[in-house]
Structures are given as structure tokens and as C-alpha cells.
Amino acid sequence: MSTATLPLTAPSTFEIFLSETRYEFLRMLRTRTYSLSVIGFPVMFYILFGLLLNRGEHIGGVAVSRYLLGGYSVFGAMGAALFGVGVGLAGDLSAGWLELKRSSPMPPLAYLLAKCCTAMAFGVIIVSILLTLGIAFGHARFSATEIASLLGLTLAFAIPFACMGLVVAMLVPMNSAPGVTNLIYLPMSFLGGLWLPIDMLPTFLKHFAPVLPTYHAGQLMFIALNAPAYGSALTHWLYLAGFSCVMLGIASLLFHRSEQKS
Template identity: 35%
Template sequence: MSALSVCASTVSLIGREHLRLPAFSVPTFSMPVLVYLFFGTVRGRAAGQGGAESATSLELLGYCGFAVLGVALFSFGASLALERVSPWEQFQRTLPVSGGVRYVARVAVVLTFSLASLLPLLAVGLTVGGADPGVVLRPVNLLPLALGVAVFSALGTTLGYWLPVRGAVPLTNLIYLPLSFAGGLLGAARADRVDRWGVLPTTQWNELLYGTSVRHCVPVTATVGLLCWLAVLSLLALVGYQRVQRETFR
């Protein structure tokens, strides 16, 4: 069996597992929409009345990042940590499938769920929120979103292999919400309003979203910063994976 067919089978398996778990799929699709309805629409309209250019659209883009970040962290971080001790996961590690193939399959699932989680959020933002489709629906916006999926999938994998099993869900929440607020995904659509947190990956990601959607350019500093985060987090995830493998088969 080729690596491609194994990867496709793994994608199908992980995707079905997520869909069969309402505790994962329902909050994934509903929470960003609810938070946006309660806070994002009000704040975006207030900024728009103050004369800020494309404020409502930028607010919606920030919440799109919030949704993608949640899928990546919980699909990898909390889910992977809980799966570490399951008999099924331990059986899968004995199969002739490399960890790289399984990782690629998980990233594909995260990307699929991320795009799916954006659909209700975009529907609400373009209707109730009054966002500009010309800003939000530019195809170029998919590039920073895809890069964000890669970076935060690596972060989630790092958490999944290093966090204690019982504390995986609360600790992931403690990381998810502060990263979202400090990075400007909630309540500060423009990254230049949170310069003091410029080293965070969410801030750099926010700046990249802002640059491609409004300034029509790719911020070099933010892009390089995200690529550095991707390299560091991937290395930490690899070390964590090898640690779990040694503990499982020692």
C-alpha cells in the first residue's frame, strides 16, 4: 500500500472520528460564531462608524483566525494528548505507517475542518456583521490561513505530546484564549494595535491577514516570523513524538 493511499485512509478515519464526536464538532462550528455575534459585530460596527477603513471586514477576518486556531489546537493538542493513552492509538503505532504520514493526514483534517468552520462564520459576518465581501473573500486570504493552519497544527502537536493527559483540555484552553486576545484576533483586527505582543505567532498571523486583505502586500517580517515558529514548533513536536514512542515501546 502506497504512502498516499495510507494517508488518504488515515484522513478518512480521523475525519469520521471527529464527526462522530458532537463534543468536538458542535463547539468547533458554533463557538466562533457565538463569540462573533456577541462581541465582534458590535465592536466592528463601532469602529466602522469611527471612520476606520474596512473595520467590520477586519474584525471578521480576526474571528476567522480565531476559528482556525481553535480547530488546530483542539484537534491536535487536546485530542492527541487524550489519544496517547488509548489502546487504539497504541495499536496504530505498531502498524507500518510512519509518523510523518499520520501527521500529514491530521493536517489535512484540520485544514478541512478549518474551512468548514469558516462557512457559518462568514455567512453571519457578511449578513449580520455587514462585512465587505470584496475584502473578506479575496482568494489571497487563503494563503495566510493555510500558513496559520500549518503553524498552529505544529503548536497543537507539541501540546499533544508534551501536556499531561488529564490537564490537556484546560491547559489548551488557557493557551487558546490568551493567544487569541494578545494576538489581536478578538477585538483588535489590526496587528499594529498590539505591537507589544509582536513576537507571538498569532500577532504575526494577524499582521499577515491584515497585509494581504487591506494593504495588498505580504508583510515580510510577519511571514519570516511565522516560518521560524513553524520550524521551532515542528522540532519540539518531533522531539515529543520520539519521547512518547520511547515511553510506549521501552
């Protein structure tokens, strides 16, 4: 009994990654429930609290329009990643779509990175809108270095929240994924000090905040904008790196467990 062999070589993972990213971005942009809410929430909150209700106040010597821009940028980056990667993956899983993709030669890494990069792109869109609004209507001033670090941090923050999204997708079925994500996303933003300075929270919540990744991301953002912040940048980075690894580990454990069941 003769058997055929495998002569062909695969196209490069990088090329596939580029095409996946392109179509993932298009898909999410066209999915209004995603694009409108993920961009709309931080922009709306910023207009309301950073611009309209702002009477020229300062937080620790920093204009409110500047301070809140930092907080809502982190909020935006988190929303884009949690909804894009988490809810997006939960949808692909439940529809059997991921199974079809996995049966194809698509490298799984290309798929995951495409989702993560799409979330990053949405983060950049959100921050660009916030910056435009803040500079035009909030009289906020940013140096080129500050703008660069604002964008850089937004890109980086997509990673821990994307990892968290993977865990949500593995645990929660599609029809409850958006609800559960909102239950994580909104309280975590508030309690992590992204909507108002951590000092304004009651003492027991203030002590709880350092458990949350939003707190560390927020503090890094405030450090970059020369606003009052707690702790050193290094410990915040270490926390976020550790958080990402733990989330990634849990997600991969859950994935392998579900694979063994199938």
C-alpha cells in the same frame, strides 16, 4: 535454521493518507465536544461582537464586521488545529491507540498529515460560516481575491498551530490537555490582537504581542483584507515559519525521548 523473507510491497502512503484523513474528519465531526466548540466559539464571538454589538463603527477605515471577520478566522483556524491535533493526539497517546497504529504498517506521516488536514477542513468550515454571516448580516463586502486569500491563509495557519498542538500533546497528559489548550488558546488570541485591534491594548501588552504567533497570523490576515496592520508580510511569514520549525523540533525531540523510555 531457515528464515522467511519479505516479498510484499506496501500500499502507497498517499492512499493511506486519504483514508486516514477521511476517517479522522468523520471522527472529529461526530465528536461534538470538538466540532461544536471549535466552530461555535468563533462564530458566536463574531455574531456578538461583529454583528449584534456593531453600530456601524470603523477601525482605521475598515468596517468592524470586516475587520473582526479576519481576526476570528485566525482564532477559528488556531482552535481547530490546537484541539484537533493537540488534544486529539494526546487522547490517542494516552489510550494506547497510537501504539497500536504504530505497530501496524501505517506510515506515521499519513497519520500526522491526516490530523493537520482535518484541522484545515474545520478552518475552512469556520471561515465559510463567518463569511456567510458577514456578507448576509454585516453588509461586509469582499472581493474574490480577498475571499481566496482569506481561505488560503486559514489553511496555512493550521500548520504553525498544529505544530504547537504536537508539543502540547507530548507534554501534557490527556485529562489536562483540553484545559491547558484553553489556557493557551484564549489568552493568545486576545493578546495577539485577534479579538480587538492591538492598538486598544495597554502599551506593555502591545509590546509583548509580537512574541506571539497569533499576532503575526492576525497581521497577515489584516494585510490581506486591506485593514490597518503592522510590519511587512515577509517578516510575519518568516516568524510563522520559524515558529513552526521550532515547535516541530521540540515535538520530535520529546517524542524520541519518550520512545527511548518505552
